Amino acid sequence: MTHAGAVTVTRIVELELVRLRPSLAGRGTGTATPVLVRVSDGEVNGWGEVPSATPGQWDALAQVFAPALLDHPWRRPTEVADAFADLPWDPTLVGALDTACWDLWSRQRSTPLAHALAGSRTALTAGVTLARQVTSESVTTEVNRQVGAGFRRIRLEIQPGWDTDVVRAVQTSFPFMVLQVDAGGRYTESPGDLDALRSLDSLGLVAIEDPFPADDLAAHGRLSAELRTPVALNRSLSSLDDLGEAIRTEAGGAVNVDPARLGGLTAARRAVDMAMDAGWPVWCGSSARTGVGRAATVALASLAGATLPVEMPGAGSRGRDLVVPPVRAHDGVVPVPLTTSGLGHEIDPATLRSFTAKTLLLDAPRSSNSGTT
Template sequence: MAPHTGSATATRIVELELIGLRDSAAGRGAGGGPALVRVADGDGVSGWGEIPWAGPARWEALTRSFAPALLDHAWLRPTEAGEAWADLPWDPAVAGALDTACWDLWSRQRGTPLAHALGGERTALTAGVTLARQVTLESVVTEVNRQVGAGFRRIRLEIEPGWDADVVRAVQGSFPFLVLQADAGGRYTESTADLDSLRALDGVGLVAIEDPFDPDDLAAYTRLSGELRTPVALHRSLTSVADLGAAIRAEAGSAVNVDPARLGGLTEARRAVDRAVDAGWTVWCGSSARTGVGRAATVALASLAGASLPVEVPGAGSRGRDLVVPPVRAHEGVVPVPLTESGLGHGVDRAAVADHTARAVVVDADGLRELPTRRTRGRRAQGR
């Protein structure tokens, strides 16, 4: 049972299940699979979170440091769960998965949708999709047509030097009323040629130009933001609300992509939305998530009134398994916010997870123990 503290009931996590997934579970190539975390209280209620990329060092931090720290920590609200790992080396993805799992658990304990627990107000969200770099302008227009046909109303185009203004104009020529953003991925510098390319994007009607420069070069963002009429958006340079506060004070932009996995979970992401809105910045909730667990958390966050731009979800034809039921998808360009179920509002498909599990452990009062996977069971059967 959960211990009681005064008139409120404190939650103590008694078990963590940590599941490393093969990279194919998320429809990507090599580079490290995602991981799922499940936290459980003494009454058998569980909550889930996701680490988008769980390489060896991150897996070690999760299993040997963060998970045991959470076992030793009781909390009244999920906003207090992070005190468990406050003294550990900061890893926003690991902290974010555990923080999100605690929010999911807390919401399920109370029979409350996660969106409502976070303070969300909306019941449905406009969907946006990111379009990766294509081979030709014609293939860009063809792929945009595919996404528009599926109902998407906002397209985020990946750009780079030599692949920017012409791409935007080609899309606008075929879809003049489509909402467009540009994601530069930090690929530009303050060279004359690069700055001329960014200036050429100004005034073409983009909602934002995201991450034009190296994430650590905040001064470059400030200079560009002061010059362009198009909002400069930050994403990869933010790993905490403190980072966002510094960007706001530096006037380094006027829009932000709030990603729970990069900021350390829903607690910090919710604070980031509030901080950005208070500063007059435009907000949308993108996601590094690679499974439906992380996407469902992002949808709940995007239900906040301040997240005014379309939420990022997989587009038409996207590969990979959501691993949740029902899948987190847009329907005719709209993403429903699940309000009839508690927590994330999506059940984890344990059979599908098992199909993609590369490794799994349980951490509890008895320590850490490996769990058998279908692959290890198969090897044992072959050895008999």
């Protein structure tokens, strides 16, 4: 067994706001920035991504989590999470390191990451999320743009007062479009909010995602019992235990599996299996800010249990990506890289340098058995 030669953590300030879409939670604002993790065995590199790390998370990654990985012996990436068993749980930090180790491990074996995860699909149907617009007319204009680019599923961000009428306006113009909504936890169990959610239930949506705050699984369960439309969970889930509790209590009926939220590919792969066993539809969303995280999401979405369209940047998304080829949908379809190993995409060194604000190199202790065979 050899040991990993180094872990390099790179903070990419320039991607903070301009490279990815805004979110309901305000991701990418303030001082939080994307972080890339490179795990190397001295010859082969594996990459992972923290979509948005605060200065405190940067310090924790550099001073605690990365050294813990370097001190931890592992043979398969499913053993990587054991390195962090005694640390405070931070799914995004663990997820970046876990994903980087999956990439390294599969590259060492000249295996596509999708196959390493036991994925079977060769191409994926793509979905796209549209942020709230100024008017219903601007929403339908943007939907038309995405439909023209081939996207098969539209996910609309909604909030109280911006929900039923907007969905109906889109359905009037695109009666056969597959639609779902993301509420971002903005609703309560007030009579007005519940009436709006009940109205959405009559519109034939694929799912109503995260209607209530993330810490209120009970409210999700009560709504799920009442509606025909599946209530999808995402922000409520930061571990497999959370998902298991949600399934046990019937707090939802569908799930958005994001590797960064759950703690990496090891946990996300298990989450897809758990949801499939429970009969919950699954799609692989992505809070990723770069092609590193999106490529990992594509590999995950190749699993048989991920039956709904994978989340991708929409038509008109601008800016350079850090990987080549870029991770994008073409005519509404995302190819799963199967002719190259690992993520199937390579870091563009020049682009990475142009976006790098800080780099920290941590060497593995010579006495350590960290790494893979």
